[in-house]
Amino acid sequence: MPNRPSGALSFDALRPPSPFMNDTHRAWRENLRKFIERELMPHVSDWDEAGRVPREVFLKAGAFGLLGAGYPEKYGGWSEGYDRFHGVVTSEELARLGAGGVSAALMVHGIGLPPILAIGSEEMKQRIAPPVLRGETQISLAITEPDAGSDVANIATRAERRGDRYIVNGAKMYITGGMTSRYATTAVRTGGPGAGGISLLLIDLEANGVTRMPLKKQGWWASDTAAIYFDGVAVPADCLIGAENQGFLGIVHNFNGERLGMASGATASARVCIEDAAAWAQQRKTFGKRLADHQVIRHKFAEMAQRVNATTAYLEQCAWRVMQGETPVADLCLLKVQATQTLEFCAREATQILGGAGYMRGGRVERIYREVRVNAIGGGSEEIMRDLAIRQLGL
Numbered sequence: 001m002p003n004r005p006s007g008a009l010s011f012d013a014l015r016p017p018s019p020f021m022n023d024t025h026r027a028w029r030e031n032l033r034k035f036i037e038r039e040l041m042p043h044v045s046d047w048d049e050a051g052r053v054p055r056e057v058f059l060k061a062g063a064f065g066l067l068g069a070g071y072p073e074k075y076g077g078w079s080e081g082y083d084r085f086h087g088v089v090t091s092e093e094l095a096r097l098g099a100g101g102v103s104a105a106l107m108v109h110g111i112g113l114p115p116i117l118a119i120g121s122e123e124m125k126q127r128i129a130p131p132v133l134r135g136e137t138q139i140s141l142a143i144t145e146p147d148a149g150s151d152v153a154n155i156a157t158r159a160e161r162r163g164d165r166y167i168v169n170g171a172k173m174y175i176t177g178g179m180t181s182r183y184a185t186t187a188v189r190t191g192g193p194g195a196g197g198i199s200l201l202l203i204d205l206e207a208n209g210v211t212r213m214p215l216k217k218q219g220w221w222a223s224d225t226a227a228i229y230f231d232g233v234a235v236p237a238d239c240l241i242g243a244e245n246q247g248f249l250g251i252v253h254n255f256n257g258e259r260l261g262m263a264s265g266a267t268a269s270a271r272v273c274i275e276d277a278a279a280w281a282q283q284r285k286t287f288g289k290r291l292a293d294h295q296v297i298r299h300k301f302a303e304m305a306q307r308v309n310a311t312t313a314y315l316e317q318c319a320w321r322v323m324q325g326e327t328p329v330a331d332l333c334l335l336k337v338q339a340t341q342t343l344e345f346c347a348r349e350a351t352q353i354l355g356g357a358g359y360m361r362g363g364r365v366e367r368i369y370r371e372v373r374v375n376a377i378g379g380g381s382e383e384i385m386r387d388l389a390i391r392q393l394g395l
Helices: 021-051 055-064 083-096 099-105 114-119 120-131 249-284 295-323 329-354 364-371 372-377 382-392
Strands: 139-142 157-160 163-177 183-189 200-202 210-214 225-236
Touching: 021 055, 021 083, 021 099, 055 099, 055 382, 083 099, 083 249, 083 295, 099 249, 114 200, 114 249, 120 157, 120 200, 139 163, 139 225, 157 183, 163 183, 163 200, 183 249, 200 225, 200 249, 249 295, 249 364, 249 372, 329 372, 329 382, 364 372
Parallel strands: 139 183
Antiparallel strands: 157 163, 163 225, 183 200, 210 225
């Protein structure tokens, strides 16, 4: 791949100036970029092909402060002066890897740990959070089931209370980090049908009766994905996260943060596609002139930049509203749809511009193109997002 452009189509220049970011955000970006360039960027292709991120990388990310960013100091994180835009910066800088699987592996605790910190017991927080934020162990989120994907209210995995423990039977599917995580924040049915019968349990994935099976997938190769089966798994009753039959609200609240993070990463990945395609177009010669001098190619770049700019503005508005204490569910849903569609468009156009080079393994655009669908489906599919948004809008 040719050198990346330094002009208006570089990764940084493609991000419009933000009225919401200050010196603390710029300092975090600078320090995080140095860490990523030093510890992650040189190894991304190897980890992607190997299908795993080495454990020592988690430890380095923990020591640097990446894993603990935004989490309370009392549990080993750092949060003083931290806001939603520091999280946006984190997603953007990780997107520069052009390997969502590496980000998904390192940051899987970002969906598994928040419910514990929000509604778990103090003992559970003290026991689980510090080793996770140090990178010593992992925690995943186990909600999706073979017969209940986005239909969270109808999960079937059952947990029956028997004295001082729950007995869990059922299955979870497509669980990010499911093979390498020690724990899973798991949605189970403890009551009747519907959302009102769902609880959250912290399940030790090394317990008797837990079986895990790795799943091969289109993208995110560096992050393992698993099917997890529970056959009479005994879970101590004090591993209940929050109140019994009150788990659905915790799940829904968690989704809002996940969608904002996914939108940040998708929009930044679209900028990566533009950057690499621009570098190629400025050096590649076709029909006696640079590829970038052909009008049809120039128009592709114009439309990609247009979509990224619009999506970035929407993203910043949503992040700012969340910081003000709002829960703009409809806009977070529509933002995720817009961000992933922007990514899909830019990944396609960048691959067209790169031509055969864009189809070869090892480049950022090729990896990103493989990851388009997981962004469009994970955290709520486009169809579910639109339907939820329009219901929130009162139709």
